[in-house]
Amino acid sequence: MDKQLDFEQVGKRMPYNVPDGFFDQLEQNVMAEVKADDTATEKPKQKARTVKMAIRTILAAAAAVALFFVVTKNLPTSESQTDTFEFVELAYNNLSTEDQEFLMEVYEEDEFINDNNAEYYDEDI
Amino acid sequence: MADDKGIIVAIRENPERGFRLLMASYKEPVYWHIRRLVVSHADAQDAAQEAFVRMFRNFQQYNEANSFKAWIFRIATNEALRLLGKLKNSTMLSLDEVTADMLGTKTDEHFDSSDAITMKLQQAILHLPAKQQLAFNLRYYDEMSYEEIAEVAGSTAASMKVSYNIAKEKIIAYMNNND
Numbered sequence: 001m002d003k004q005l006d007f008e009q010v011g012k013r014m015p016y017n018v019p020d021g022f023f024d025q026l027e028q029n030v031m032a033e034v035k036a037d038d039t040a041t042e043k044p045k046q047k048a049r050t051v052k053m054a055i056r057t058i059l060a061a062a063a064a065v066a067l068f069f070v071v072t073k074n075l076p077t078s079e080s081q082t083d084t085f086e087f088v089e090l091a092y093n094n095l096s097t098e099d100q101e102f103l104m105e106v107y108e109e110d111e112f113i114n115d116n117n118a119e120y121y122d123e124d125i
Numbered sequence: 126m127a128d129d130k131g132i133i134v135a136i137r138e139n140p141e142r143g144f145r146l147l148m149a150s151y152k153e154p155v156y157w158h159i160r161r162l163v164v165s166h167a168d169a170q171d172a173a174q175e176a177f178v179r180m181f182r183n184f185q186q187y188n189e190a191n192s193f194k195a196w197i198f199r200i201a202t203n204e205a206l207r208l209l210g211k212l213k214n215s216t217m218l219s220l221d222e223v224t225a226d227m228l229g230t231k232t233d234e235h236f237d238s239s240d241a242i243t244m245k246l247q248q249a250i251l252h253l254p255a256k257q258q259l260a261f262n263l264r265y266y267d268e269m270s271y272e273e274i275a276e277v278a279g280s281t282a283a284s285m286k287v288s289y290n291i292a293k294e295k296i297i298a299y300m301n302n303n304d
Contacts, residue, residue, distance in 0.1 A: 007265070009242070010242055010243060010246055012265075012266055013240060013243045014157070014160075014161070014243055014247060015236060015237045015238060015240055015243045015244040015247055016157075016160055016161075016164075016166070016235060016236060016237070017235050017236075017237055018156075018166060018235055019166075019235065022170075023152050023153055023156070026152055026156065026170065026173060026174060026177075027145075027148045027149075027152055029174055030148065030174055030177040030178060030181075031141070031144070031145070031148075033174070033178050034141070034144065034178060034181045035141075037178075037181075037182065
């Protein structure tokens with residue numbers, strides 16, 4: 001005899017169950033994995049930032065050196081260090097305000113140059 | 126409990142908080158959907174966990190023109206298929222290959238054989254071709270629209286409606302013929 005299955009009688013019951021507290025544990029496991037993911041992706045960002053800073057410092061140092069040579073290349077050969085600094089100062093004064101600001105900015109922000117200067121002055125003292 | 130739009134907005138504003146809302150709404154439906162496909166609790170736990178992690182990682186790929194619920198269930202379905210494929214040492218099973226695999230014995234301590242009618246219903250569902258099985262489960266248990274089911278299965282709403290009706294007839298026939 002063909003019977004009709006009463007789906008309403010069965011409802012959504014299933015022959016499956018889960019351990020107590022399983023769904024809370026599932027959520028904790030997922031959130032822990034997701035947070036571990038976040039931590040792992042932060043490290044390369046930090047490395048990338050460090051590399052960018054290093055590149056910026058090297059470029060700044062190179063720019064400062066290049067500007068120094070540009071400023072001094074047409075100066076006559078000086079006989080003393082004092083004369084050289086005077087010529088450099090004169091040449092610096094002849095630069096445009098924009099170039100002067102750039103040069104000062106590079107000098108002030110460049111840790112490499114400033115560290116070397118600090119050591120130089122320390123040795124002098 | 127937040128609705129889907131609220132969850133999406135929350136994830137965009139604060140991914141961790143938003144994702145907690147997503148889990149609050151979907152951890153049980155997603156687990157049970159996967160469990161019905163893979164049968165064993167341990168496998169369902171692994172697949173559900175991986176599915177949620179994938180949702181978090183790939184949230185940017187969700188297209189708001191589509192149903193969020195369907196997107197979630199599609200990832201869950203794919204993860205269940207991936208796990209079953211892994212168990213069979215292949216990369217990912219097709220829907221029809223999965224059907225045969227699911228017929229194997231996968232019961233464990235989290236299986237209650239005392240409720241005869243529900244056991245029989247699950248057996249009937251597991252005898253269906255995978256597309257019909259997916260259509261029946263998502264319609265009967267998750268109350269999804271045919272449009273949403275089509276998005277999950279990568280098919281059309283009309284095709285999924287036909288699959289559901291055939292599945293229902295086959296289940297009734299199975300229940301009647303296996304008393």
